[in-house]
Amino acid sequence: MKIYIDNDYKCHISNDGTMREFDVPFFDGKCPEFIEGYRYIPPGERWVKPNGEFFRGEMISPWKDHNELWAAQAKYELAQYEAALTAIETALGVTS
């Protein structure tokens, strides 16, 4: 999935004109809230924290509480499932 990273390697689903674009399969099927809670460090690059600690790419790690991100993703998948089920029921003329 195409994502965009800012100068702090945080992921975004749209480009504000300053970001770089990457195709990252890890984010396939993931909702915007999940994606935007992660950092992506491309191969060959380094993210340096303010305390000097550095992390080499390729690395993908959450910067928001991962429990919140996964809860958002679960809610998104449930909504998708319910929408698909409704579409099927409509097509079959079935009412619940």
Place this chain on the structure above:
Amino acid sequence: MYGRTNAGGGGNSPFAFIFATYPAGSVCTCADGSRTLKLKDTSGYGVFYPPNIGTWTVTATDGTDTASETVEITKEGENVSVELSYTLWLYKNGDQCVDVTGGWSNSNYVNGGVAYNPPTFAADNMQYTAISSKGTGVGTVNPINFKGKTTLHLEALAEAGLMYCSIVSTKNYTTPLTYIQLTTNNTKTEYTLDVSAIETDAYIFIFCGPSGKGNVYNVRLE
């Protein structure tokens, strides 16, 4: 909230400042060899007011683990920050750190429906040599508590193919919580993985794909 230390010296203004962050519940001190300052509480945050220039060592201990860092105060009014954490070894040159990890095993680890063969457990490292039809991988038998930890350190050598270190919430998974891909440079390298946003129990799983080859020497959390 910061606890005030024994400031020492004269005058109303502190000579210098050392801001310390350390594991809550620990005793934290700061010493230059001739004087020792101690924070009044064990909250995990505090400020030391060193009364003179010199080399000051900040130390935290909970009675079992100890961590320390040395800083230089070179002039009046200087302020420096120190962040201390305890190292949790998960694998150390052949030692599987069973008390913490329960051992390292491929048992029950499935990634997107794919299982893995185990590596060879040599005297001082885990040797990954994957066959062409199946990857090699092991993870911790026990879940590891990541609360308060910020970085996973891995010393490894990736010789061929694709090799990864991942953190997963369950052993049978499709998407890891986080991962790093090792660089296939045939060189023993220290890798770091940011785990600061993971505050629960999770497993560490290190694997390579079919025909992959490499070695894992050390794994620790800080």
